[in-house]
Amino acid sequence: MRLKFPDVCEVLADEVARIAEGAGKRIRDIYQQEFDVEHKEDGSPLTMADHAANDFIIESLNKLGLGFPILSEESSSIPYEQRSGWETFWLVDPLDGTKEFVNRNGEFTVNIALINHGRPVIGVVHVPVSGVTYTGCENGGAFRIDPLGSAIEIRAGNFRGGPARVVGSRSHAGERLKTFIERYSAAYAQAELVSMGSSLKLCLVAEGEADVYPRFGPTSEWDTAAAHAVVSAAGGRVIDLDGNDLVYNKPDILNPFFLVVDQGDFDWSPYASNGA
DSSP: OOOOTTTTHHHHHHHHHHHHHHHHHHHHHHHTSOOOEEEOTTSOEEEHHHHHHHHHHHHHHHHTOOOOOEEEGGGTTOOHHHHTTOSEEEEEEEEEOHHHHHHTOSOOEEEEEEEETTEEEEEEEEOTTTOOEEEEETTTEEEEEOTTSOEEEOOOOOOOSSSEEEEEESSOOOHHHHHHHHHHHHHTSOEEEEEEOTTHHHHHHHTTSOSEEEEOSOOBHHHHHHHHHHHHHTTOEEEETTSOBOOSSOSSOBOOOEEEEOSSOOOOHHHHOSOO
8 A cells, every 4th residue: 555644644653652662661671670681593682672572562563453564573584475565564673772782871772664665654763761762754754752752853964074973883883884984084074983872873863963874784674764764754865885775675684785864965985885
């Protein structure tokens, strides 16, 4: 089905935000006590909080009665042959930044996105520790909502050169990010690295607190979809290194390397290339 935006946006985004906040409460309850850490086959951590948030989100989304299928990080075994026919579906990361959760630095999120024909058209990113929630809707704007429910509209910046704020992963920074910053600083102006965990990196670009987020490490579709919707609604873009928008529900759920950029027309590609 094709959804009509922004007609359905505000009501549905509010409902999804409440679901994300409910999942955040369950995560926070576990965060405040001792918890065990499991590990998946790829070595990434998994906790009781991942399971509790996932169960709550799936149950709550189903209660909305919309009938959309759900792809969650904890249900990633759904084969492409089955999901290839999905036009509209929920894409969920119940706890993005489990390493940040385990390290207790507060930089982890609940991510819920609605994907329509390969695009994230609604996205909610909730931060359990701070209580802040980001929402974004196609043609409906992007907002930052404080713990008391007060919302302000956010817009990505308009970078055109000069000193740059480059946001990077707190847990997955690598040599290629270092090279990106060194190249820019040598060729143009000083670049400052802003370290952050989880999908909050994308949200920093969406609210104008960073100019670019280059990602040169592995991510999956559920890691980016919700914040991608926020970035797009705020006027920014999430693009691969060839300048194409990221798409969702691919046969391989891994994302390519990508850049999160603001509204400006600055060309970051020379600094992101893999060549000398």
